[in-house]
Amino acid sequence: MAANDRGATDIAIVGFAQSQSVRDAAPSEVQLLVPVVADAITAAGIERSDIGFTCAGSCDYLTGGPFAFVSNLEAAGAWPPISESHVEADGAWAMYEAWMRLQEGDIDVALAFGSGKSSPSNPAEVWAQQLDPYYLAPLGVDPVSLAGIQAQALIDAGKATERDFATVVADSRRNAKSNPNAQLSGDYDVDALLAEPYYRRPLRKHDVPPISDAAVAVIMARGDKARELCERPAWIRGMDHRIEAHQPGLRDITSSASTTLAARKAGYDGGPLDVVELSSTFSPQEIILKNAIGLGAGVNVNPSGGPLAANPIMAVGLIRIVEAASRIIDGTANRALAHATSGPLLQQNLVCLLEGE
Amino acid sequence: MCSDFIVSEPRIIETKLEFPYSRTLGPVMGAFFMALRDGQLLGIRAKDRRVLAPPLEYDPETGESLGTEMVPIGPGGTVEAWTWVDDPTQKHPLDHPFAFALVKPDGADTSMVSAVDAGRVEAVHTGMRVTARYRSEPQGLITDLEAWEPTKS
Numbered sequence: 001m002a003a004n005d006r007g008a009t010d011i012a013i014v015g016f017a018q019s020q021s022v023r024d025a026a027p028s029e030v031q032l033l034v035p036v037v038a039d040a041i042t043a044a045g046i047e048r049s050d051i052g053f054t055c056a057g058s059c060d061y062l063t064g065g066p067f068a069f070v071s072n073l074e075a076a077g078a079w080p081p082i083s084e085s086h087v088e089a090d091g092a093w094a095m096y097e098a099w100m101r102l103q104e105g106d107i108d109v110a111l112a113f114g115s116g117k118s119s120p121s122n123p124a125e126v127w128a129q130q131l132d133p134y135y136l137a138p139l140g141v142d143p144v145s146l147a148g149i150q151a152q153a154l155i156d157a158g159k160a161t162e163r164d165f166a167t168v169v170a171d172s173r174r175n176a177k178s179n180p181n182a183q184l185s186g187d188y189d190v191d192a193l194l195a196e197p198y199y200r201r202p203l204r205k206h207d208v209p210p211i212s213d214a215a216v217a218v219i220m221a222r223g224d225k226a227r228e229l230c231e232r233p234a235w236i237r238g239m240d241h242r243i244e245a246h247q248p249g250l251r252d253i254t255s256s257a258s259t260t261l262a263a264r265k266a267g268y269d270g271g272p273l274d275v276v277e278l279s280s281t282f283s284p285q286e287i288i289l290k291n292a293i294g295l296g297a298g299v300n301v302n303p304s305g306g307p308l309a310a311n312p313i314m315a316v317g318l319i320r321i322v323e324a325a326s327r328i329i330d331g332t333a334n335r336a337l338a339h340a341t342s343g344p345l346l347q348q349n350l351v352c353l354l355e356g357e
Numbered sequence: 358m359c360s361d362f363i364v365s366e367p368r369i370i371e372t373k374l375e376f377p378y379s380r381t382l383g384p385v386m387g388a389f390f391m392a393l394r395d396g397q398l399l400g401i402r403a404k405d406r407r408v409l410a411p412p413l414e415y416d417p418e419t420g421e422s423l424g425t426e427m428v429p430i431g432p433g434g435t436v437e438a439w440t441w442v443d444d445p446t447q448k449h450p451l452d453h454p455f456a457f458a459l460v461k462p463d464g465a466d467t468s469m470v471s472a473v474d475a476g477r478v479e480a481v482h483t484g485m486r487v488t489a490r491y492r493s494e495p496q497g498l499i500t501d502l503e504a505w506e507p508t509k510s
Contacts, residue, residue, distance in 0.1 A: 064372035125448050134386055135411045138498045140448025141470055145457040148440025149470070153459070156438060156483045201441040201478065245417030249437070249459045249468035250409065 011102050012226040012233030013325040013354070015044025015219040021183045021310030024119040025213035029063065032215040033075035033115050040111070044219035045229050048077055051219075052107025054084040057094035057114040059314050061126050072115060090114055090279075091216055091318030092340030092350050096239055098220060108225040115215035116314030123211060123313070131344060132246055143344070144208050147282040148200030150253045150345050155202060157254045160287045162202055166193040168283040169206045169308055176305025181319075183210050183310040206308075207283040214312030216319045234325035234336075237353040238267035248345050259292035259339065262351040266337075268293065274333035275300050277320035279341040281307045288346065289339060303327070317341065321352050328356045384425050385414045393502060394495040398431035400465045410465035411499075430464035432489040434505055437461050437468045441478045450500050456481045460505050462489070474504035486510075 017039035019025075019032050041048060054076045060068045069086050076084060085101075087093045091114015098110040118126075124142035131137045154160045167190055176185035188206075199205045220226075226233040242258035242265070245251045276299050280286035290301065302309075304323040307316050317340025324336035334356045342348040382390055385401055389412050392399045401412035401423050408428045409417075416423055439458035445451055450472045458481075459468040474490065475481045487505035495501040 065370070124446060128448055134382070134390075135499050136470060138500050139450055139457075139470060139472065140446060141457055142446070142448075145440055145442060146470070149438045149457060149459055152440060152483065153438035198441065198443075203440070247411065247413075247417070247467075248470060249411075249461075250413075250417050253438075 011099055011220055011222050012235045013218050014221045014226050014230035014233050015040050016322045018181055018216040018319055019214045020181045021212040021214040021312050029115050029117045030071050030074050033072055036215045037075040037113055037217045040217035040219050050109045051111045053098055053101045053110040054082055055094040055098040055112045056086045057089050057091035057314055062116055089342055090314050090340050095318055099239055102222050108222045110220045113217035114315040114318040116312050117213040118211045118313050119213050144200050146345050148203045151202050151284040154254045154284050159254055165207050165283040166190045168286045169193055172305045172308040175303050176309035179304045182305045183212055209281050209307045209311030212310050212312040214315050216315045216322055232329055232356055234328040234354045237355050239352045240265035241350040243348045246347055253345050256288050256292035256346045259289055259349040262349050263293045266351040266353045268353050270294055273299055273335050273337050275324050275327045275336040277302055277324045277338045279307055279317050279320055279339050324354050328354055385412050388427050390497055396491045398462055399427040400430045402426040402428055407466040409467050410462055411469050431462040433463040434460045434487050436483055436485045439481055472504040474506045
């Protein structure tokens, strides 16, 4: 679509920043965010006072205290008073809210960020607490165990093999070699990976993402403001979020109907994509998501390495969007799709379709 | 940029994650947990005649109220998918290696996340027949269904 086809309400990513994902960051979550938000503002070439709306995504369960997210506002600077909101979700959902707010048309620039420090806690126990409190949470069923069930279901359905899982991991870590923000990278042999012991059979440890700490921020702008700020803005063609049943046994966990629907509603028509960034937290989920979106074999999936290379929960989804947008802004891609997820076993899925001019 | 921060003694804050509330479970989950205490699993009849387990108040597809037609299910069931836990955490329902599984109780059309106490990984397979084992001293929690165990033929 040509630039002049776009109306004044078109919205684009014009700046971003992220911190390197690390296993155990010494700074606090807000200390991770302060330089990231400042760098995103610098990258976009704006003043803080230009920002008409701010939305943050984080998780109080990680910090272990109610309203822990409030301190993260230090990074945005809450004086003089700003218009802001928070989602108890990945930063991708904060971006979704800010994108909708921009569509009101009365502001030109919005900031969204996501942050998470998983290192101070035991994620396996924390995330079990976010499941339905009646049927699931008392079982202490952790994300890795749930992913193991999903992996076995995928194998039983004939949709994937353990070798497919290992291939996803080898691709992820090879791609991550060119990503300075990734945590795990390198050349791995699929047969050697398959020789590793099971962790949650049929999953091995490498099928599971690392524990990561990081933060990410994006600046979005509307129409002419976006063109003024950025030589080649990453236009948000569409963004959509769909939800399925929370209970894994009440849906088909070998597919992702909500991803299929979100991709379609975001405007993905099956055409060529230069870059795809998926929140495939566990290696089998990359196969499920590729099938759900309808991606062919030649598509460049997770050139950043994806969540298997760095999984800063509450930032990892927005990082997917940033990785896609960055390749449009730098001119190496013209059409990109990014995906974020939330809830047990891909319960909720968000798809963002981005295009250059 | 992380290395720019000078970190002295780490600050330690102890917090307890909990739901410190008493809740009424409502007509559907209330019936389920009352029956579970007595060693009976219940599902709920959906509009399309399917029996959903665990029972919900609302149809997960349409959001419609499902009513209160509870249907006895189990105590037999079938393993639909599973993973093996070699190293149970303190939060897990069993203190020795076990399988977390999706188990479809007999009479239900959906499956529940449950523990399967099979002793060893070689004993577990998709499609295996299992039987519900209930706690001798029920607590009103889903873990009153302590585990499923291999059905003795």
